[in-house]
Amino acid sequence: MHAIFRPPVNWRHRRFRYGLVVWRCLNCGAVHQYATRICRRCRSNRVAEDRLPDRARLVTLTVVKNPPVSFEKQAPYIVGLVEFEDGTKMLTGITDCEPEELKPGMELERVVRKIAEDGESGLIVYGYKFRPVIKRR
Numbered sequence: 531m532h533a534i535f536r537p538p539v540n541w542r543h544r545r546f547r548y549g550l551v552v553w554r555c556l557n558c559g560a561v562h563q564y565a566t567r568i569c570r571r572c573r574s575n576r577v578a579e580d581r582l583p584d585r586a587r588l589v590t591l592t593v594v595k596n597p598p599v600s601f602e603k604q605a606p607y608i609v610g611l612v613e614f615e616d617g618t619k620m621l622t623g624i625t626d627c628e629p630e631e632l633k634p635g636m637e638l639e640r641v642v643r644k645i646a647e648d649g650e651s652g653l654i655v656y657g658y659k660f661r662p663v664i665k666r667r
């Protein structure tokens with residue numbers, strides 16, 4: 531059983547946001563998306579830093595038409611549930627394609643994109659999204 535990650539929303543998630551850095555429990559296999567010394571599932575202290583791969587498979591997707599605050603300018607956009615080869619599942623934005631092009635099971639690759647804009651401060655937040663793998667010849 532693996533946790534399903536949701537898009538990170540604050541500063542302590544910054545390493546996860548930019549590099550998919552996770553903390554994996556060596557005792558029970560649980561994966562945490564922020565720095566921790568104790569596994570939140572089994573309380574073991576055998577937790578080691580790890581990285582999720584740059585590629586994942588699409589499990590399911592949804593098109594968001596009524597987004598939360600600070601994501602309005604991007605609507606409609608695609609959110610997908612993806613699965614890495616170790617079984618970890620994560621919710622992520624999907625970009626560079628139309629919803630009709632996406633099929634469950636297809637391979638996606640990670641890219642860096644603008645993910646939010648704070649109108650008040652002018653702050654633009656960058657992070658990962660996934661897109662269909664582009665075949666290179």
Ligand SMILES: [Zn+2]
Nearest residue numbers: 555558569572
């Ligand atoms: Zn554990």
